[in-house]
Amino acid sequence: MTRALIPLVRLVLLVGGVPVLAASAIDAFGFEDAQAATRYQRLLAEFRCPKCLNESLASSGAPIAVDLRRTVRRLLDAGESDDSIRAHLQARYGDFVLYDPPLRPSTWLLWFSPLLLALVAGVVLARVVRRPAPAPTATEREQARQLMQKIQ
Amino acid sequence: MPGAKRLLPLAVFAALAAILFAGFSLRDPHLLPSALLGKPFPDFDLPLLADARRVGRDDLVGAPRLVNVWATWCPTCLAEHGELLRIRMETGLSIVGINYKDDSAEAIAWLNRYGDPYDFNIVDSNGDLGVELGVYGAPETFLVDADGVVRHKHVGAVTATVWRDRFAPALRNLLER
Structure with missing residues (x-):
């Protein structure tokens, strides 16, 4: 040791x-x-x-x-x-x-808030993932073209 | 409005901070709600402090009373003692003591020394009646109505403010019904 x-x-x-x-x-x-x-x-x-x-x-x-x-x-x-x-x-x-x-109306918040939080996180994540990427600018396109040339 | 969107994390943080502040500082986590409110005072069969006679729930019914859980080992009990004496003197309300996990000889000496506001004292030497009442520390004070139903409970010292704001209105409610 x-x-x-x-x-x-x-x-x-x-x-x-x-x-x-x-x-x-x-x-x-x-x-x-x-x-x-x-x-x-x-x-x-x-x-x-x-x-x-x-x-x-x-x-x-x-x-x-x-x-x-x-x-x-x-x-x-x-x-x-x-x-x-x-x-x-x-x-x-x-x-x-x-x-x-015990599960009862006064403890619903306690029991279900983690589930609620997970749902909210899921919705936010889904929206972020699905958001379309912005179209590349002319400069970016030019950079990409140059990179491709280098590889080839 | 892009400005509002940028402030969103700050708003979420502020809301969370407010919730946690309220949860952790405004409410004393040591104060538990009583499960006994609106329920009959539990039955018991225990000796008196003054003599060997035994008393039970039947000895509590007939008039509204304060039932005060106390002990000589409890400094807060001494702190509230003056107020109990004042309540007994000025309002004439009956006060019954539960001498909780205490030495009976010391308890009698304590009452002789500091004054005795109690109609009688019930000896709960091992704390079994305390468990029936949901007691988790002394002093605790219950307002019991004439039918022996628990109407109010206070954990900690009964101060003049506690009497005025909590017990007196609860007692007034009882007497008006």
């Missing part, structure tokens, strides 16, 4: 280490079966911590995230389905807690 690669390797190790550190924020959870533990972790990753703006319930160390993890665990143990757990949290903390916001 050359010396030049060392900073890169350091960066990869640093960034790669972040999820490991984040996962350790989850409280010890003694699940009987592995399937329930996986479900628990998958659900926690779906919810956004209300206090921390951009951390999931799985990774946040905020006290409210601890409370919400306990709530998810309680609902899970009570045999609630994934959808009813989602609905439970949404009823209390609003759409904000869902990383995957």
